[in-house]
């Protein structure tokens with residue numbers, strides 16, 4: 537939710553827009569608990585509803601990506617999580633938006649689909665193809681699985 541592109545801080549500072557490309561950065565979590573990865577089914581907008589994604593959202597101006605990740609997981613799922621490593625890569629979303637992924641560890645709470653989602657699933661390493669991922673999330677999930685599960 538929220539977040540308006542602006543100009544100001546430089547690259548590496550983690551502001552909303554990426555000054556390398558001018559794209560707004562959307563951060564998403566490869567959220568792990570007990571060896572399983574959380575997948576979230578979108579409830580809106582209509583063209584994305586029913587497809588599965590790694591939970592996350594837009595980085596706000598001046599916000600560090602890891603902080604945005606923690607905020608989004610708190611808002612969308614009601615959990616506290618600790619960001620870990622960045623999953624190498626960057627995946628295009630709609631024009632002007634790019635997806636970056638961090639691993640994250642569940643610290644407390646049981647995820648609930650509070651906002652943007654209507655169903656959640658914890659996937660074991662062998663189940664990663666069991667849900668219909670958004671096209672843009674599919675390569676991100678594959679890369680996260682390689683890094684985190686050695687898949």
Ligand code: C5P
Nearest residue numbers: 537562564589590591592593594629672
């Ligand atoms: O949740 P929020 O509206 O901030 O997400 C920004 C955009 O990024 C949305 O269009 C959303 O569909 C997209 N997104 C995505 N894959 C994710 C997380 C967000 O395509 N894992």
